[in-house]
Amino acid sequence: MSYILTGKAQLEKAILRAKKIKPLVKMISFGKYAVRGSKGDIYTVKFSRNSLGEKLVECDCRGGERGLVCFHSVACLELHGTIAKRRRIAVRQVEVGR
Numbered sequence: 001m002s003y004i005l006t007g008k009a010q011l012e013k014a015i016l017r018a019k020k021i022k023p024l025v026k027m028i029s030f031g032k033y034a035v036r037g038s039k040g041d042i043y044t045v046k047f048s049r050n051s052l053g054e055k056l057v058e059c060d061c062r063g064g065e066r067g068l069v070c071f072h073s074v075a076c077l078e079l080h081g082t083i084a085k086r087r088r089i090a091v092r093q094v095e096v097g098r
């Protein structure tokens with residue numbers, strides 16, 4: 001199951017939890033992350049887009065399987081945003097360099 005990312009408002013509670021727990025996030029590949037939960041368990045979070053171009057977030061924890069916004073996905077979202085931004089800059093530099 002996954003949820004559609006619509007904005008910051010839906011993430012507020014999960015952001016607070018993520019700040020409190022500060023889970024460890026590791027990138028597996030671009031858009032795919034491993035995150036350590038509050039009890040030391042590891043979950044996989046994936047970011048993708050559907051055919052409408054909406055951002056989809058998927059986590060294999062119990063909440064995530066029910067389509068809920070969990071703090072794991074929010075913790076990964078921050079790292080994903082930073083990496084995505086860097087990649088956009090890198091692509092632009094390659095284009096300019098040509």
Ligand SMILES: [Zn+2]
Pocket residue numbers: 043059060061062063064070071072073
């Ligand atoms: Zn989760």
